[in-house]
Amino acid sequence: MADTILVVLIIFSSIFGVIFTFLTTRNKERLALIENGADAKLFNSGKKYSFGQFILSIALLAIGVGAGILFGALFRQNGMDDGVAFSACIFIFGGIGLMASFFVNRNLTEK
Structure with missing residues (x-):
């Protein structure tokens, strides 16, 4: 029982960690571009x-x-x-x- 709970916690914490790292890194990159004078339309190019x-x-x-x-x-x-x-x-x-x-x-x- 404890093993399955531990596995589930590890899986969800890994997913959370990857998503959190992606979002914070993207936010830092965007802030750096804005500080350097980049246009905001750059982010909506997709x-x-x-x-x-x-x-x-x-x-x-x-x-x-x-x-x-x-x-x-x-x-x-x-x-x-x-x-x-x-x-x-x-x-x-x-x-x-x-x-x-x-x-x-x-x-x-x-x-």
């Missing part, structure tokens, strides 16, 4: 990612994971080991779904 594109990415990922579960079940019935069949198919089809999402989103932004 592309906007619309909500529709995010939903499309999640939908295609879910379709890929669902197809991976389906094909994993088919491979399991044909004699493949359960863990290998499901995990490999889920990752492969999830990756294919994310690649399809990337290409569809790229075509949508070009139009």
